[in-house]
Amino acid sequence: MSIMEKQDIPSLVRSIGERAKVAGRVLAHASTDAKNNALRAAAHALRNYAADIIVANARDMAAAGIKGISGAMLDRLLLDEDRIEAMAKGLEDVADLSDPVGSVLAQWDRPNGLEIERVRVPLGVIGVIYESRPNVTADAGALCLKAGNASILRGGSESFHSAAAIMNCLTAGLRAAGLPEDSILRIPTTDRAAVGEMLRLSDYIDVIVPRGGKSLVERVTAESKVPLFKHLEGICHVYVDAAADEAKARAVVFNSKMRRTGICGSAETLLIDRAAMPLLGGILDDLIKAGCRVRGDEDVCAADSRCEPATDEDWSTEYLDTIISAAVVDGVSGAIEHISTHGSDHTDCIISEDAANVARFLNEVDSAIVMHNASTQYADGGEFGMGAEIGISTGKLHARGPVGVEQLTSMKYLVRGDGQCRP
Amino acid sequence: MSIMEKQDIPSLVRSIGERAKVAGRVLAHASTDAKNNALRAAAHALRNYAADIIVANARDMAAAGIKGISGAMLDRLLLDEDRIEAMAKGLEDVADLSDPVGSVLAQWDRPNGLEIERVRVPLGVIGVIYESRPNVTADAGALCLKAGNASILRGGSESFHSAAAIMNCLTAGLRAAGLPEDSILRIPTTDRAAVGEMLRLSDYIDVIVPRGGKSLVERVTAESKVPLFKHLEGICHVYVDAAADEAKARAVVFNSKMRRTGICGSAETLLIDRAAMPLLGGILDDLIKAGCRVRGDEDVCAADSRCEPATDEDWSTEYLDTIISAAVVDGVSGAIEHISTHGSDHTDCIISEDAANVARFLNEVDSAIVMHNASTQYADGGEFGMGAEIGISTGKLHARGPVGVEQLTSMKYLVRGDGQCRP
Numbered sequence: 001m002s003i004m005e006k007q008d009i010p011s012l013v014r015s016i017g018e019r020a021k022v023a024g025r026v027l028a029h030a031s032t033d034a035k036n037n038a039l040r041a042a043a044h045a046l047r048n049y050a051a052d053i054i055v056a057n058a059r060d061m062a063a064a065g066i067k068g069i070s071g072a073m074l075d076r077l078l079l080d081e082d083r084i085e086a087m088a089k090g091l092e093d094v095a096d097l098s099d100p101v102g103s104v105l106a107q108w109d110r111p112n113g114l115e116i117e118r119v120r121v122p123l124g125v126i127g128v129i130y131e132s133r134p135n136v137t138a139d140a141g142a143l144c145l146k147a148g149n150a151s152i153l154r155g156g157s158e159s160f161h162s163a164a165a166i167m168n169c170l171t172a173g174l175r176a177a178g179l180p181e182d183s184i185l186r187i188p189t190t191d192r193a194a195v196g197e198m199l200r201l202s203d204y205i206d207v208i209v210p211r212g213g214k215s216l217v218e219r220v221t222a223e224s225k226v227p228l229f230k231h232l233e234g235i236c237h238v239y240v241d242a243a244a245d246e247a248k249a250r251a252v253v254f255n256s257k258m259r260r261t262g263i264c265g266s267a268e269t270l271l272i273d274r275a276a277m278p279l280l281g282g283i284l285d286d287l288i289k290a291g292c293r294v295r296g297d298e299d300v301c302a303a304d305s306r307c308e309p310a311t312d313e314d315w316s317t318e319y320l321d322t323i324i325s326a327a328v329v330d331g332v333s334g335a336i337e338h339i340s341t342h343g344s345d346h347t348d349c350i351i352s353e354d355a356a357n358v359a360r361f362l363n364e365v366d367s368a369i370v371m372h373n374a375s376t377q378y379a380d381g382g383e384f385g386m387g388a389e390i391g392i393s394t395g396k397l398h399a400r401g402p403v404g405v406e407q408l409t410s411m412k413y414l415v416r417g418d419g420q421c422r423p
Numbered sequence: 424m425s426i427m428e429k430q431d432i433p434s435l436v437r438s439i440g441e442r443a444k445v446a447g448r449v450l451a452h453a454s455t456d457a458k459n460n461a462l463r464a465a466a467h468a469l470r471n472y473a474a475d476i477i478v479a480n481a482r483d484m485a486a487a488g489i490k491g492i493s494g495a496m497l498d499r500l501l502l503d504e505d506r507i508e509a510m511a512k513g514l515e516d517v518a519d520l521s522d523p524v525g526s527v528l529a530q531w532d533r534p535n536g537l538e539i540e541r542v543r544v545p546l547g548v549i550g551v552i553y554e555s556r557p558n559v560t561a562d563a564g565a566l567c568l569k570a571g572n573a574s575i576l577r578g579g580s581e582s583f584h585s586a587a588a589i590m591n592c593l594t595a596g597l598r599a600a601g602l603p604e605d606s607i608l609r610i611p612t613t614d615r616a617a618v619g620e621m622l623r624l625s626d627y628i629d630v631i632v633p634r635g636g637k638s639l640v641e642r643v644t645a646e647s648k649v650p651l652f653k654h655l656e657g658i659c660h661v662y663v664d665a666a667a668d669e670a671k672a673r674a675v676v677f678n679s680k681m682r683r684t685g686i687c688g689s690a691e692t693l694l695i696d697r698a699a700m701p702l703l704g705g706i707l708d709d710l711i712k713a714g715c716r717v718r719g720d721e722d723v724c725a726a727d728s729r730c731e732p733a734t735d736e737d738w739s740t741e742y743l744d745t746i747i748s749a750a751v752v753d754g755v756s757g758a759i760e761h762i763s764t765h766g767s768d769h770t771d772c773i774i775s776e777d778a779a780n781v782a783r784f785l786n787e788v789d790s791a792i793v794m795h796n797a798s799t800q801y802a803d804g805g806e807f808g809m810g811a812e813i814g815i816s817t818g819k820l821h822a823r824g825p826v827g828v829e830q831l832t833s834m835k836y837l838v839r840g841d842g843q844c845r846p
Contacts, residue, residue, distance in 0.1 A: 025763070029786060110808055114797055121789065123819050206819055227650060227820050248842035255844035340448070362837050364452060366544065374537055374840025383845065384836070385533055396546050396629055396833040397650050398821040410819040413807070414785050417797025419671035421678035422806065 009189065013197035016152055016185050017204030020125045023182035024150035028122045032099040034177045039095040039142055042173025043088040046138065049169055050084045056165035057134065064158050072262075077132050077158055087138045087166070090388060091173075094142040097387040100406045101148040115416040120409045122148030124206040127198050128390070129154045129220060131212040134162035140209070141170050141184040143390050147408035150183050152205065154198060156212075157190035164188070199224040209390050209403070214318070229403050231368075231394040233318040234264030234346040236376040239335040239361065240283065241352030242275035248373055249279055249351045254286045255375040256349065262320045264392060265347050265379030269315065270294075270326040271335045277303060277328070284326075292322045299328035315342040332357045336364050343367060345394040347379040368394050368401040432612065436620035439575055439608050440627030443548045446605035447573035451545045455522040457600045462518040462565055465596025466511040469561065472592055473507045479588035480557065487581050495685075500555045500581055510561045510589070513811060514596075517565040520810040523829045524571040538839040543832045545571030547629040550621050551813070552577045552643060554635040557585035563632070564593050564607040566813050570831035573606050575628065577621060579635075580613035587611070622647040632813050632826070637741070652826050654791075654817040656741040657687030657769040659799040662758035662784065663706065664775030665698035671796055672702055672774045677709045678798040679772065685743045687815060688770050688802030692738065693717075693749040694758045700726060700751070707749070715745045722751035738765040755780045759787050766790060768817040770802040791817050791824040 027035075046053070057079040064077055106118040126149045128140040137153055144151035155163040167186045174181050187194045198205065202225045209229045210220040217232050238256050240249045256267035272280055277299075284294055284304050294300070295314045296307035307326065314325040315338070329335045332350070339348050349371035350361040362370050369379050381389025381402030389402040399407035450458075469476070480502040487500055529541040549572045551563040560576055567574035578586040590609045597604050610617045621628065625648045632652045633643040640655050661679050663672045679690035695703055707717055707727050717723070718737045719730035730749065737748040738761075752758045755773070762771050772794035773784040785793050792802050804812025804825030812825040822830035 025789075028789065108808060110806070114801065114806075116807055118824075124789075245842070251842055251844050259845055358839075362839075366448075366451065367835065369836045369838060371838040372840060374838055374843045375845050377845040378537065378838065378840075378843070383533070383537075384539055385531060400834055401541075401836045410823055412790065413792045413824045415792060415794040415797055415801065416781075416785075417795060417801075419668070419674055420797045420801070421674050422682055422798050422800040 009191050009193040010197050012189065013187065013194050013201065014204070016187060017125070017201045019182040020150040020152050020185050021204045023180035024122065024125045026180050027145070027150055027183050028101070028148050030148065030179055034179055035099065035145055035148070036095040038145065038173040038177035038179050039091045040173070041176035042138070042142070042170045043091040045169035045172040046084055046088040046091070046166070049165070050081060053079055053084055053162065053165040054081075056161040059161045060134075060159055069158065073132055073158070077134065077162070079134055079162055083135065087135050090135075090139055091142050094146050094388055094405075097146060097405055099146065100409050105411055112420055113418060114420055117414040118411050119414060121412050123408060123410050125150045125152065125204055126408065127152045127154070127201070127205040127208040127226065129195055129198065129208060129210045129212070129216065131156040131216060132158040134159040134166060136211060137163045137166040137186070138170065139388060140211070140390055143388055143405055144408060145183060147405045149408055150185070152185050152187065152198065154187040154195060160190055195220075196223060199226060202226045211391055227397070229391060229393045229395065229399050229407075231264060231344070231346055231392050233344040234266070234379070234392075235269065235316065235318050235342065235344040236265060236267045236346055236379070237269045237271055237335070237339050237343060237348045238267045238376060239271040239329070239332070239339075239348070239350045240273060240276050240279060241332060241350055241354060241357050242273040243354035243357060244276055244279060244351040245353055246279050246282065250283050250286055252349065252351055252373065252375050253283050254290070256377055257287060257292060257324050258290050258322070259375070259377045261322050263377065265377050266320065267376050268318055268325065269342070270324055271329050271338055272300075272326065273331055273335070274299075274328050275331070280304060287324060292324055295323065295325045297327040300326045318344070332360050336361065339365055339367070346392065347371065347376045349374065349376050368392065432614050432616040433620050435612065436610060436617050436624065437627070439610060440548070440624045442605040443573040443575050443608050444627045446603035447545065447548045449603050450568070450573055450606050451524070451571050453571065453602055457602055458522065458568055458571070459518040461568060461596040461600035461602050462514045463596070464599035465561070465565070465593045466514040468592035468595040469507055469511040469514070469589070472588070473504060476502060476507055476585065476588040477504075479584040482584045483557075483582055492581065496555055496581070500557065500585070502557055502585055506558065510558050513558070513562055514565050517569050517811055517828075520569060520828055522569065523832050528834055535843055536841060537843055540837040541834050542837060543829075544835050546831060546833050548573045548575065548627055549831065550575045550577070550624070550628045550631040550649065552618055552621065552631060552633045552635070552639070554579040554639060555581045557582040557589060559634060560586045560589040560609070561593065562811060563634070563813055566811055566828055567831060568606060570828045572831055573608070575608050575610065575621065577610040577618060583613055618643075619646060622649060625649045634814055650820070652814060652816045652818065652822050652830075654687060654767070654769055654815050656767040657689070657802070657815075658692065658739065658741050658765065658767040659688060659690045659769055659802070660692045660694055660758070660762050660766060660771045661690045661799060662694040662752070662755070662762075662771070662773045663696060663699050663702060664755060664773055664777060664780050665696040666777035666780060667699055667702060667774040668776055669702050669705065673706050673709055675772065675774055675796065675798050676706050677713070679800055680710060680715060680747050681713050681745070682798070682800045684745055686800065688800050689743065690799050691741055691748065692765070693747055694752050694761055695749065696754055696758070697722075697751050698754070703727060710747060715747055718746065718748045720750040723749045741767070755783050759784065762788055762790070769815065770794065770799045772797065772799050791815065
C-alpha cells in the first residue's frame with residue numbers, strides 16, 4: 001500500500017479518520033437490511049477464504065514464534081477452521097440482533113402542542129485498539145456496524161497479517177451490501193505512533209474502546225483526548241454473609257474464581273463475614289484442591305494454615321490466575337467498606353439469604369454489576385442477553401457494564417410543531 | 424477561612440474533592456424526602472436571609488463598577504428581592520421533580536433464572552464552573568443534589584460574595600435535612616489556578632459542566648482530564664423549505680432570531696430553499712424592521728439590497744446579537760449539507776409542510792435537537808418539560824440536549840440469582 005511506504009503516521013491516521021467520518025454519515029442512515037446483508041456476506045467471505053486466513057495467520061504465528069512469544073499468547077493468536085467458523089457465526093449473531101438505530105426511547109407532548117421524541121442515533125466513529133486476538137477485528141467491526149457506526153480498528157502487531165485477511169472479508173461484505181467500504185477501516189501499520197495519533201483524533205473519532213491488558217488501558221487513559229469505554233481491571237469480590245447458604249457459597253465462590261481465571265469477571269478476593277467463619281474451611285478446601293493458592297489476612301491465616309499471608313498489595317491485585325486473596329470482614333458494612341476501598345467498580349457479589357443484607361449490598365456497592373447468589377463469571381453481555389459486547393465499562397458515563405449495540409449509540413431529540421413560537 | 428490564607432490551591436481543591444466524594448457516597452443513598460427537605464429549607468433560608476444576600480451582592484456590584492464592567496454583565500450580576508425569590512422558587516421546583524435515583528430502567532430474566540435490572544444511580548461528584556450569574560450557585564447545586572450527586576461549584580470572581588451568601592443558605596438547608604454539609608461545596612478562592620486544578624481532579628470529580636461563554640468552554644475543553652457536559656456554541660439554523668407555509672415561516676424565523684438574541688437556542692443562520700425565494704422578502708422585512716441586520720450570500724444580497732454581504736466567517740459565527748446570516752440553498756439536501764458543514768450540533772429547524780422533506784431533515788441533521796415548524800428558542804429543558812436544566816449538551820456521550828436531573832445520573836446492573844454458576 002503506497003500510503004504505508006511513506007510512513008507519515010499522523011497524516012495516514014488522519015486520512016483514515018476523515019474517511020471513516022464520511023462513511024459514518026452514510027452509515028447512520030443505512031437500512032437494517034443493508035447492515036445485516038453486509039454482516040452475512042462478510043460471514044460468507046470468512047468461510048470462503050478460510051484457507052487464506054489460515055495462511056496469513058501462519059505468518060503471524062511464525063513471527064511470534066521467532067520473537068519467543070509464550071504459549072497462552074500464541075494460543076490467543078491462533079486461527080483454525082473452528083475459530084474462523086466461530087467468527088463467521090459471530091457476525092451472523094450480530095445480524096440477528098435488533099437494530100437499535102431509530103428506536104424511540106421516549107415520546108411526550110407539551111401543553112403548547114409540541115411533540116417531543118428522543119430517538120437513538122449512532123455515535124459516529126468508534127476507534128478500537130486491541131492486542132493479539134485477531135477475532136476482535138471481526139467482532140468489533142460488526143458490532144459498530146450494526147449500531148450504525150463507522151469503526152477504525154487498530155490491532156496488535158502480532159496479529160497484523162491475520163487481521164488484514166479478516167478485514168478483506170469485512171470489506172467484501174460491505175461491498176456486497178452496497179455500503180461504504182470505509183465503514184470498517186484498519187490502521188495498516190504496526191507503528192505504535194498510530195495509537196497516539198488515534199488518541200488525539202477527537203475531531204473524527206467519537207469514542208475509543210481499548211481492549212487489552214492494564215498497561216494498554218493505562219497508556220490510552222493517560223493520553224487520550226477522545227472519550228473511552230474501558231475498564232482498567234476487574235478486581236471482583238465475592239462476599240459470603242453470615243446468612244449465606246453453605247452449598248451456594250461453596251459453588252459460587254468456586255465458579256467465580258476457577259471457571260476461567262483469565263477473564264475480567266473472575267473473582268480475585270473472597271470476603272467472609274466474621275460470623276460465617278464456619279463456612280471458610282469448606283470454601284477453601286474446594287479452591288485449594290483445585291490448585292488455587294489463597295492469600296489471607298491474619299484472621300484467615302489463623303483459621304486455616306494452608307493460606308499464605310496477604311500483603312497490602314494483594315487487596316488491589318487482579319491476579320487473572322489461580323490465586324485468590326481472602327479477608328474476614330465485619331458483616332455487610334465491612335464488605336461494602338472493603339470493596340469501596342479496594343474494588344475496581346467492575347462486578348461484586350453477595351452470597352446471603354438475608355433480604356436486608358442483600359438489599360443493602362446491592363444498593364450501596366457502586367460497581368457496574370452487583371450480584372446476589374450468582375457467579376461473577378456471568379459478567380458478560382452475552383450472558384446478560386444483550387448479544388455480543390465490545391467490552392465491559394466501569395466508567396459511569398454513557399455506558400456502564402457490558403457494552404453492546406445499544407450502548408454504542410447516542411440519541412437526539414426530534415421536536416415537531418405547527419408554527420409554535422416561544423412567548 | 425484559614426485554609427484560604429495558605430493559598431495552596433492544589434491541596435485546597437483536592438481536599439474539597441475528597442470531602443465531596445465522601446459526601447457523595449452518603450448522598451447516593453439519601454432518601455427523596457431528605458433531599459427535598461434540604462431544597463425546601465434552603466429556599467426558606469434564601470428568603471430569610473435575602474437582606475444579607477443583597478448586602479453581599481452590593482459588594483460584588485461595587486467591585487464590578489470599579490473594574491468598569493459593562494451594563495449587560497452588571498445586570499447578570501445583580502440580585503434583588505425578585506431574583507432571590509425566583510431562586511428560592513427554583514429550589515422548590517427542583518424539589519417537586521421526581522427523584523431519578525433508584526428507578527428501574529429495564530428488567531428482564533434469563534433462561535437460567537438470573538433476574539437482571541438496570542437501575543439509575545447518581546454519577547457521584549459534579550463540578551460546575553460558571554461565570555458571573557450568582558443564581559447558578561443555587562440552581563446547579565440543587566439539580567446535582569436532587570440527582571444524588573455531590574457538587575463542587577466554582578463561580579466567577581465577580582460574584583464571589585454573592586455566591587458565598589447563597590452557599591450559606593444551601594448549607595443551612597443540608598444541615599436542616601440531616602444531609603452532609605459537604606454535599607454542595609464551593610471553591611472559596613478567586614484564584615484561577617483552582618479551575619485548572621478541578622480539571623485535573625478526575626479521581627474525585629466524575630463530570631464537569633462549564634457554564635459560560637466560548638472562551639471558558641474552550642479553555643476547559645483543552646485542559647480537562649474530567650469528562651464534560653458542554654456545548655461550545657449554538658449556531659442554530661432555520662431552513663425555510665419550498666413547501667413552507669409563509670405565515671409559519673415568518674413567525675418562526677422571527678421568534679427564533681429575535682425573542683432573545685443572547686441565548687444559545689437563538690437562530691444565527693437563515694437558510695432558504697432556492698424554490699422558496701418569494702418568501703424571502705417578507706421574512707427579511709420582519710427582521711429588519713425589528714432592528715436585525717442581515718448578512719447574506721450572493722443570492723440573498725442580489726434578491727434584497729438591504730442585506731450586507733456575508734463573509735465565510737459569518738457561517739460559523741454565533742452572533743448572540745441582532746444579526747443573522749442568510750443563504751440560499753438547493754432544497755433539503757443543500758440545507759443538510761450547509762448545517763453539517765457549519766453547524767454546532769445544537770438545534771436546527773425545518774419549516775415545511777412536505778412530509779418527506781421534514782422526515783429527511785429530522786433524520787439526517789445530526790444535532791442534539793432537530794425541530795419542525797417550531798422556534799429554536801424552545802431548546803430548553805424547562806420548555807421540554809424536563810424541569811430545570813444545568814445546561815444543553817452538544818456532545819454525543821451520555822447526555823445530549825437539555826441536561827436535567829435524569830441526565831445527571833448513571834446506572835448499574837443488579838443481578839439476582841439462586842446459586843447459579845456459569846457452565
